[in-house]
Every structure is written in C-alpha cells, then in structure tokens.
Amino acid sequence: MSELPILPPGTVLRLAPGEWCGEDRVPVWDRAYICVERVHADSPEQAWVTGHAIECAYKSSDCTIPCMVLLVRVAAILRQVER
Numbered sequence: 001m002s003e004l005p006i007l008p009p010g011t012v013l014r015l016a017p018g019e020w021c022g023e024d025r026v027p028v029w030d031r032a033y034i035c036v037e038r039v040h041a042d043s044p045e046q047a048w049v050t051g052h053a054i055e056c057a058y059k060s061s062d063c064t065i066p067c068m069v070l071l072v073r074v075a076a077i078l079r080q081v082e083r
C-alpha cells in the first residue's frame with residue numbers, strides 16, 4: 001500500500017491519459033491539469049483531488065469554490081511529488 005503524499009495547496013498536478021477519472025469513476029483518456037486544494041484517499045490506489053483548473057489562478061476573484069474533483073491514481077501523484 002502506498003502512502004498518500006501531502007500536497008501543498010496550489011500544487012499543480014499534471015495528469016496523463018488514464019491516470020484520472022471524473023466523479024463517475026470512468027477513466028478519462030485525456031490530459032488534465034489541476035491546481036490542488038485538498039486530497040483525500042479513496043483507496044490505496046486512488047485519491048480524490050479537489051481543486052481548480054489552472055485558468056482559475058488568473059482570475060481568482062470569480063472562482064473561489066474548488067471547481068474540479070478528480071479521482072487520481074496515487075502512483076501519478078507520487079511520481080510528481082518525488083520529482
């Protein structure tokens with residue numbers, strides 16, 4: 001079982017096709033970028049990441065509530081934290 005890393009708020013995760021799902025848990029075969037606000041474990045393999053699209057950082061005034069929730073493979077998070 002891999003340990004879920006601590007991601008400081010504001011970390012941008014770059015996700016490759018197949019490394020993430022939407023709330024319907026269906027893997028999405030596209031790239032995704034998410035500016036992390038919170039992470040919580042779903043299972044040893046996957047974690048829910050709540051945050052914003054990176055565009056939100058440019059106009060923070062009109063997006064204050066996290067607008068993205070992705071189910072991300074823990075391996076994908078670890079890969080970017082260790083870098």
Ligand SMILES: [Zn+2]
Pocket residue numbers: 051052053056063064065066067068
């Ligand atoms: Zn947003």
